[in-house]
Amino acid sequence: MEVQEIERLIKISKERPLMPETYIPWHQEPEADDIFLPEMLTSLHGLEIYNTLTATQKLELGRHELVQVIASYAWGECLFCLFMTRHILTLPLDDVEHRFLLRELIEEFRHQEMFGQTINKLGGKPIKQTGLHKFLGHFSNKYLPADYLFMGSVSVELVTDVYGDYARKSPHIYPVLKKMFDLHSIEEARHIIFTKSLLKTYAAKAGYIKRTLYSYVILFNILFVRTMYVKKEIFERIGLENPDQVFKVAAKNFKQKFSEKCLDDIIEFVDSWRGFNKATRWAWRRVLGAKV
Numbered sequence: 001m002e003v004q005e006i007e008r009l010i011k012i013s014k015e016r017p018l019m020p021e022t023y024i025p026w027h028q029e030p031e032a033d034d035i036f037l038p039e040m041l042t043s044l045h046g047l048e049i050y051n052t053l054t055a056t057q058k059l060e061l062g063r064h065e066l067v068q069v070i071a072s073y074a075w076g077e078c079l080f081c082l083f084m085t086r087h088i089l090t091l092p093l094d095d096v097e098h099r100f101l102l103r104e105l106i107e108e109f110r111h112q113e114m115f116g117q118t119i120n121k122l123g124g125k126p127i128k129q130t131g132l133h134k135f136l137g138h139f140s141n142k143y144l145p146a147d148y149l150f151m152g153s154v155s156v157e158l159v160t161d162v163y164g165d166y167a168r169k170s171p172h173i174y175p176v177l178k179k180m181f182d183l184h185s186i187e188e189a190r191h192i193i194f195t196k197s198l199l200k201t202y203a204a205k206a207g208y209i210k211r212t213l214y215s216y217v218i219l220f221n222i223l224f225v226r227t228m229y230v231k232k233e234i235f236e237r238i239g240l241e242n243p244d245q246v247f248k249v250a251a252k253n254f255k256q257k258f259s260e261k262c263l264d265d266i267i268e269f270v271d272s273w274r275g276f277n278k279a280t281r282w283a284w285r286r287v288l289g290a291k292v
């Protein structure tokens with residue numbers, strides 16, 4: 001990436017910071033017809049069982065699942081911050097990449113604080129990650145080389161951004177959430193520009209095996225994110241009978257929905273450096289239901 005272009009991104013970050021404290025109308029309470037998550041993104045929408053829910057149950061389903069989305073975002077960004085703080089130590093302080101990553105860290109910390117405040121505002125109770133999620137998160141953060149972690153992080157950013165875009169563009173979304181997603185989308189756009197171009201240089205040098213590995217790292221990161229949203233406890237909370245059974249159909253339903261609505265950008269990215277090949281394509285189809 002051109003040094004000038006990175007300087008431009010740093011300049012915007014400094015001169016036009018979006019402060020969650022003032023950008024988000026925290027004082028505003030939800031109105032009677034406000035929603036928390038577009039219906040079609042909830043895990044049960046599209047299934048027969050969804051039509052049997054009361055209006056309150058539908059609203060609550062959206063609230064609890066949205067809280068999961070935000071909590072997962074925050075957790076993922078926190079892990080990425082851990083990595084970035086270690087990575088900048090390897091770069092000289094005056095290096096333009098070092099300076100950009102400092103701006104990114106500042107913004108990501110603000111985001112995490114904003115996510116936490118939003119969850120409080122919604123009276124949310126995030127369900128903790130599974131042991132496997134925790135293990136994989138910490139393991140990859142500790143042992144994977146920088147290029148792989150950047151691959152993982154850009155995939156999470158691209159996928160979750162789509163999610164935020166659906167939410168902020170949907171009518172009747174609670175204004176606090178709309179502004180939260182607006183802010184996030186604007187600042188993440190800069191991170192994505194930087195990360196994508198960084199990765200182009202990595203990918204340009206990569207041979208078949210490395211591109212295959214990158215592709216798998218991305219695939220697992222997406223799977224990782226996707227499986228943090230749909231939770232059995234939520235079906236218990238909204239008073240459904242047979243939460244176990246509901247969970248099974250909901251997970252399947254959500255997998256299909258996720259593959260249809262959230263994967264376009266990441267597929268385009270992976271395709272741009274030929275990350276789909278004989279060794280990876282089948283896994284993308286099978287694990288993520290991706291049309292590649």
Ligand SMILES: [Fe+2]
Pocket residue numbers: 077107108111184188
């Ligand atoms: Fe962020």
Ligand SMILES: [Fe+2]
Pocket residue numbers: 108157187188191
């Ligand atoms: Fe970011």
